Amino acid sequence: MxxxxxxxxxxxxxxxxxxxxxxxxxxxxxxxxxxxxxxxxADEPRRKAPAEEPVEKPVEKMTAAELQAYAAEHGIDLSGAKTKAEVLAAVMAAVEAARGAEADA
The missing domain is CATH 3.40.5 (Ribosomal Protein L9; domain 1)
Structure with a gap:
């Protein structure tokens, strides 16, 4: 039993x-x-569920600080960007360029 x-x-x-x-x-x-x-x-210790990989937030929904951290992590140049809109545009351009490079490969 x-x-x-x-x-x-x-x-x-x-x-x-x-x-x-x-x-x-x-x-x-x-x-x-x-x-x-x-x-x-009931007589066995409970196990924790395996940790799921964090789901990355879409860049369009990131805060300015998150965008800057994302850019730093992915080597995106933000030298001319002063506003959040400019930072977002630079990040989006880099993301699109990376997607295009992947598609060409």
Missing amino acids: RRVTLHTLYAGPERSVAAGQTAEFEAQEAARLVDGGFGVY
């Missing part, structure tokens, strides 16, 4: 168990529930 804490409602011929509750199941049924993502073993 294995104790499983369920993520979803379990409804079997003999009983039902609500989501969030812990119940004992035969080893094979417990393994099926855990392997299917319907619950976790």
Whole structure:
């Protein structure tokens, strides 16, 4: 017998168990529930989910500081840019040029 804490409602011929509750199941049924993502073993320490790669914000939605950091990270020259609009235009031009170079390769 294995104790499983369920993520979803379990409804079997003999009983039902609500989501969030812990119940004992035969080893094979417990393994099926855990392997299917319907619950976790109650007697095992919880593991953290793997960290996802951060999703990069579109340059059009970046703040001036984020644009400047992006430009520095990607080697984009901002020497003539004084306003956020000018910085954005320089970054966008560099991004488009890089995309064009990738397409040509």
